[in-house]
Amino acid sequence: MKKIIPTETRKQEIFATSAKLFKEKGYSAVTMRDLAQTLGIKAASLYNHIHSKQEILSHIILSIAEEFTEGMTQILNSKESSIQKLKKIIILHVEITSNNSNGMASLNNDWMHLEEKQDYYLELRLNYEDNFRSIIKQGIASNELKAVDPDVTLFSILSTLRSLYLWIPKKEEINKDVLAGNLGEVLLDGINK
Amino acid sequence: MKKIIPTETRKQEIFATSAKLFKEKGYSAVTMRDLAQTLGIKAASLYNHIHSKQEILSHIILSIAEEFTEGMTQILNSKESSIQKLKKIIILHVEITSNNSNGMASLNNDWMHLEEKQDYYLELRLNYEDNFRSIIKQGIASNELKAVDPDVTLFSILSTLRSLYLWIPKKEEINKDVLAGNLGEVLLDGINK
DNA sequence: GTCTATAAATCGATAGAC
DNA sequence: GTCTATCGATTTATAGAC
Numbered sequence: 001m002k003k004i005i006p007t008e009t010r011k012q013e014i015f016a017t018s019a020k021l022f023k024e025k026g027y028s029a030v031t032m033r034d035l036a037q038t039l040g041i042k043a044a045s046l047y048n049h050i051h052s053k054q055e056i057l058s059h060i061i062l063s064i065a066e067e068f069t070e071g072m073t074q075i076l077n078s079k080e081s082s083i084q085k086l087k088k089i090i091i092l093h094v095e096i097t098s099n100n101s102n103g104m105a106s107l108n109n110d111w112m113h114l115e116e117k118q119d120y121y122l123e124l125r126l127n128y129e130d131n132f133r134s135i136i137k138q139g140i141a142s143n144e145l146k147a148v149d150p151d152v153t154l155f156s157i158l159s160t161l162r163s164l165y166l167w168i169p170k171k172e173e174i175n176k177d178v179l180a181g182n183l184g185e186v187l188l189d190g191i192n193k
Numbered sequence: 194m195k196k197i198i199p200t201e202t203r204k205q206e207i208f209a210t211s212a213k214l215f216k217e218k219g220y221s222a223v224t225m226r227d228l229a230q231t232l233g234i235k236a237a238s239l240y241n242h243i244h245s246k247q248e249i250l251s252h253i254i255l256s257i258a259e260e261f262t263e264g265m266t267q268i269l270n271s272k273e274s275s276i277q278k279l280k281k282i283i284i285l286h287v288e289i290t291s292n293n294s295n296g297m298a299s300l301n302n303d304w305m306h307l308e309e310k311q312d313y314y315l316e317l318r319l320n321y322e323d324n325f326r327s328i329i330k331q332g333i334a335s336n337e338l339k340a341v342d343p344d345v346t347l348f349s350i351l352s353t354l355r356s357l358y359l360w361i362p363k364k365e366e367i368n369k370d371v372l373a374g375n376l377g378e379v380l381l382d383g384i385n386k
Numbered sequence: 387g388t389c390t391a392t393a394a395a396t397c398g399a400t401a402g403a404c
Numbered sequence: 405g406t407c408t409a410t411c412g413a414t415t416t417a418t419a420g421a422c
Contacts, residue, residue, distance in 0.1 A: 004387070025305060028221035032416065045388045047417065083385065109302055112218060136384075145384045152375045153384050155360050156353045163352035171344075182345045190383025191329075191338045191346055192276065197405070225398060237400080238406045246398065 011049045013039065016102070018056045023105035023165075027057055027113045058117045060106045065124045067096055072131050082139030086157070087184050089132065093161040094180045097168050104165035132158065157187050204242045206232065209295070211249045216298035216358075220250055220306045250303060251310045253296045258317045260289055265324050275332030279350075280377050282325065286354040287373045290361050297358035325351065350380050 005013075017038050021030045032053060036043040050056055071092040075085050097104050111121055133154050139145035145153075160183070171179070198206075210231050214223045225246060229236040243249055264285040268278050290297050304314055326347050332338035338346075353376070364372070 007387080010387085026219050026221055026302070028219055029306065031414080033414090041387090042389060043416085044390080044418080048387055051417095053416070109219070113222065139384075144386060146378075146382075146386050148379055148384060149375055151364075152372075153379055155356070156376065156379045159353040159356035159360075160349045163348070163356070167348050167352075179345075182342055183349065185339075186341055186346055186349045186383075188383055188385045189339075190379075190381055190385075191332075191341060192381045192383075193337060193339050200405080203405085224396080226396090234405090235407060236398085237408080240399065241405055 007049055014046065014049055015056060015059055019060050019100070019102035019106060022057070022060070022110060023102045027053075027106065027110040054115055057106060057110060057113060060103045061111055061114060061121060062117055064096065064100060064103050064107050065121055068092070068128055069124050071096070072128055076131055076135075082135055082142060082144050083188065085135050086139070086188060087180075089135070090161065090183050090187065091180045093164055094168075094176050094183070097164040098176055101165040101169050104162075108162055108165065129154065129158070160187060200242055207239065207242055208249060208252055212253050212293070212295035212299060215250070215253070215303060216295045220246075220299065220303040247308055250299060250306060253299045254304055254307060254314060255310055257289065257293060257296050257300050258314055261285070261321055262317050264289070265321055269324055269328075275328055275335060275337045276381065278328045279332070279381060280373075282328070283354065283376050283380065284373045286357055287361075287369050287376070290357040291369055294358040294362050297355075301355055301358065322347065322351070353380060 014035070018030070018035055021034060021038060024030075032043045032046055036046055039046075072089070075088045075092070078085070078088070080088075111118065111125075114121055133150055136145065136150045136153050140147050140150065168179075207228070211223070211228055214227060214231060217223075225236045225239055229239055232239075265282070268281045268285070271278065271281070273281075304311065304318075307314055326343055329338065329343045329346050333340050333343065361372075
């Protein structure tokens with residue numbers, strides 16, 4: 001009796017496996033044969049589930065980007081201190097990265113290989129950074145944060161949060177809340193005694 | 194009269210142009226024809242100066258990696274406080290990244306496409322991280338630094354420093370010393386008032 | 387839903403003229 | 405030192421049998 005996998009499940013499996021391979025070698029270096037072989041099928045069979053390699057990349061990156069956009073919107077609408085908003089942003093990154101660390105690699109490193117959807121992705125990213133920066137500026141204005149160059153602060157925190165995908169998979173034993181807490185300490189309070 | 198470019202100069206030009214293209218699209222997505230066209234010659238002509246595409250990547254990444262190794266050795270040998278050593282590491286990253294931000298992109302994102310030299314690169318990187326971590330641990334032991342998880346601290350600072358290549362090219366008006374100073378404030382003292 | 391076979395384009399690299 | 409021409413391998417994607 002032949003094992004039949006429903007298309008929708010197979011499609012999710014293709015996205016997940018692709019993200020894993022894209023993280024290891026990057027979008028351009030992963031061939032449809034690599035992907036098929038990892039899934040235990042032939043390359044041609046992939047096209048019964050997806051239309052193109054580009055569609056895979058598009059789905060991986062944009063689904064995460066929209067998740068970040070949604071999270072940022074909720075944080076902006078919450079009536080809390082700037083420090084609390086920054087902590088919520090840290091939690092947002094830990095949460096999304098924990099659930100999809102492979103996809104985060106594509107979002108960080110392979111967005112430039114997006115074709116039709118690249119402009120849309122860049123728009124989401126720019127808006128996200130603008131909102132992030134506005135929270136930092138608000139924190140400085142309300143005297144919660146030190147008056148360091150907001151761009152340096154944004155760059156520093158965001159660089160760390162964007163690199164979480166490299167680090168979280170190696171720290172599986174650690175609790176997400178503990179990690180977010182430690183990151184909040186280091187990123188907000190510093191390490192100098 | 195024909196313009197003749199000495200091979201050694203041309204070779205440096207090939208390395209520099211490759212690093213620029215590798216930063217934009219990644220090693221795998223840049224073809225020898227892309228590279229040649231940017232240089233205004235034909236692809237076949239490249240092979241009068243270099244032996245393979247792999248040789249280009251190898252040179253770009255390993256020359257920088259060895260620069261970091263050398264810098265770290267000097268910092269380790271300096272008899273200073275842990276805080277001062279950390280500040281020197283920040284300066285080292287700002288310095289190297291300012292001089293070669295395109296190459297830093299390859300070092301960060303394309304090291305997995307190294308072939309013969311990959312093990313050597315990974316050895317240099319691992320040693321660098323071990324030395325970095327030992328400075329942090331020493332700082333905690335001597336009561337200079339807060340007793341946060343050393344791995345979280347290492348990850349956070351190193352993520353920011355490794356991302357400098359994305360940011361420095363956009364901030365050309367800024368002085369390197371000012372940038373290193375601001376980064377030291379944010380990374381070491383935090384932003385919370 | 388998966389397969390074999392193959393199309394059409396592109397890849398890194400080489401040979402040899404100038 | 406650069407060129408034209410080309411090789412052999414590999415790429416994404418399609419057609420059609422089962």
